[in-house]
Structures are given as C-alpha cells and as structure tokens.
Amino acid sequence: VSLTLPQDQVPLKTLATSYREIAFIELELKHYDVALNMASKAYKVYKENNNPSKQSITARIIGEVYYQKRNPSKALTFYQEALSLATETSSQVDHVKALNKLGELYIETDELKAKPLFLEALGISEDASLLPEKAAAYRGLIKLEQHAENYKKALDYSKQLTATTEQIYQSREQRRLVVEKAKLDSHIMETELISLREQSSYDKLALEKNNNKIKISQQKNMIAELELSKNRYATLLLAILLFLCVCAAIYFYRTLGLSRKHNKVLDYQATHDPLTDSLNRRGLFNIIEQDFKTDKNSVILADIDHFKSVNDTFGHDAGDEVLRAFVDIIKSCVRDNDIVARFGGEEFCIVLTDLEQSRVERIAENIRFKTEAAEFIKPVNGLPLTITCSFGVALAGDNHVLPTELISQADKALYKAKEKGRNKVVVWSNDLA
Secondary structure: HHHHHHHHOOHHHHHHEEEEHHHHHHOOOOOOHHHHHHHHHHHHHHHHHOOOOHHHHHHHHHHHHHHHHHOOOHHHHHHHHHHHHHHHHHHHHHHHHHHHHHHHHHHHHHHHHHHHHHHHHHHHHHHHOOHHHHHHHHHHHHHHHHHOOOHHHHHHHHHHHHHHHHHHHHHHHHHHHHHHHHHHHHHHHHHHHHHHHHHHHHHHHHOOOOOOOHHHHHHHHHHHHHHHHHHHHHHHHHHHHHHHHHHHHHHHHHHHHHHHHHHHHHHHHHHHHOOOOOHHHHHHHHHHHHHHOOOOOOEEEEEEEOOHHHHHOHHHHHHHHHHHHHHHHHHHHHHOOOEEEOOOOOOOOOOOOOOOOOHHHHHHHHHHHHHHHHOOOOOOOOOOOOOOEEEEEOOOOOOOOOHHHHHHHHHHHHHHHOOOOOOOEEEEEEEHO
C-alpha cells in the first residue's frame, strides 16, 4: 500500500521500511532482481537520513542477494559495510549477524579469514546470550573443521551446536509456558471472583429468608444455576490443563526425534569419508566386526599408482577430483550390498560377499580396465589426465580367517602387484606368505 501512494503522502521512514521488508521477502522467494531493487531504494533512504543501524541491516540484505547470485566480490563489499555500520551503532545483534555472513562468504573464498570471524561472533553471542546467532557461528565452524578434516573438532562443535539448539527450544517453550500460565491465572482469578459473587448472593439469601418464602425458593434456583456455572468453569480449567499436558508431550516427542536425527547425522559423519562419501576406515571395521561371514567374504585392496605425482603436478584439488571419480568407478563395478571404504590416502578396500574367485577377479579387472581408460580431469597441454591402479585380492574360502587377516593377505597381494610393475591384479596365495 505504501508503494502505491504518492511519496509525499508517505513518511520516508515508513517507505524505507516497506522497501526493506519487501526486499527480504523477495530474497526468500529467490526473486533476486526485485529484492536488489527494493533493498537499494531502502539503503539510499537510510543513507540520506543518516540511519546507520537500518543501513547496516539493508547492506546485509544486499550482500545476501549478491551472495545468492554468485557475485562474491559485490557480496563482500556490502557484508563489510554492514559490519562497519553495526560496529558504529554498537548493535551486538547486527554485529554478530554481519560477522556470520562475512564468515560464510570467506568459507568459499578464503577459509583462513573465516575462522576468526566465526570465533568473534561466537564470543559476542555468548556474552550477549544471542542463541540463534551463536548457533549460526557454530555451524560455520563445523563446516570449516570438516573442510580441514579436523573431525574431532567438528564433532565438539556439533555437540555445542546441539546444546545451543536445545537452549533455543527451551527458551521458546519457556516463553510459551509463561503466556499459558498468565491465561491460566486469569481464569483462576475469574473463578475466584465468581465465587466471591456467589458468597455475596448466599448472604443476601440468608437475610431475605425470613421475609419471603417465595424469594427463598427463587434464590435456591439461582444457587443451582450458579453451581452449574461453577462446574463448567472447573471443566474448562481441566480441559486447559489437559491441553497443556498434550502440548508438553508433543514438544518432548519432537525434541527426542530431532535428537535421534542429529545423532544419526553425527554417526554418519564419524563413519564416512567426506571427500568420497564412502566408508572410512573406522566405518569399515565397525561393519566387518559386526557382520563378517569368514567363509563367504572376499577382500579387494586397490591403490592408485603414482598418486603423489597427480597432487604435485596438478594440485590437491585435482587429486581430490581423481579420488571421487575413482570411487564412482568402483561403485559402478560392484553390487549395492558390497562394501566400499577409503582405507588410506589413495587406497580403497572393497568387501564382496558370496562370490567365487573368478567372479572376484573379474570385478577387480573390470575396475582396473575402467580406471585405465578413464579421463579424470580436463586435458592439460592437449593431454588428458589418466591413471592406473594396482589390486590385491584375498578370499576367505574354507580357512575361516579373521577380517584383519584377510585384509592383511590382500595387502600383501597388492604389494606384489606393485612389485610386478603396477596396473595389475594379484590374488593371494600361500606362496606370497
């Protein structure tokens, strides 16, 4: 409505608020051009009227628009301005929000700059009891530690995030309970007032009893009606209490569900390699120790040949891309119920069930052939990057060996494949002992 009226009929403060709020809504709807247009108008009004607090909020919205549009340089400019203006106004909330946004941007561009920002935001949030902003800072720190493969630190931050989230839920629930208690107190006071009125009526009836028996009869009917009203209020009070109990039960059920879901996420993170999304060494041993049929399992150990030269020549980003692509090749050659795990840096372990030796060897050869034929990254100087891989195979058979012994046999076979010139598949036999 403000935007449809002539500007001379709408106060600038109201108009700027309309621009800013519409910009925020359009940003949520991913209408970035409209959001940027509205936010820019609000920003201009606040700047001309020297309102740094609202100017900081609007600058943060503009920065978010550019961030969503994948324009990090523009986003950085407005996030920095939002932080500067928030510092000028001493607004802790705006200060922390600007720090978190700037930190999120630096995660993608310069992780070294991101961590101090999140730590500063965390410190201010703790001092000022800003729970949502504190949770946002923890999420940023978790992401940084996961990128750095500091999983223990990431897990610690995840636990602190869970505790903060629970505080947020408790705070919200506490506010809701205060409101419900106020309503309940109001009902109690009304009931007490009715009781006082009833008592007054009783006194009047006692005084009039000797004067007129007809009036006494009428008063008895009135008392009966009042008793019925009292019972209605008591029933209403019990219904309110029952409603509060149901709400509390729903809340605790949802909290338990969220906690279980979060624990599943943490368990997944603890047992999987974040780069290749395959099991890590810990996850592998958890599975084979719980469910390993010693007479029906086979193990393939695969190691990428000369992987260090890939990192040295093309960089670690290219090395990471090679590892992900290699895992995709492995998964395309095995069944869904087979186990694929990252055993070491460029070494992977594959556990197969209920397959004969010839079939296991064919799977290893298939992986080796596909790896040798694949082009892993874009051509460099006209030549694409290709790699090879060596394989060690061990089968349990009727020996009933332990999982660790079977992996050890596959490792020795892998070592033999390396000795033979790499890019080979070697099956364990007693001759290799």
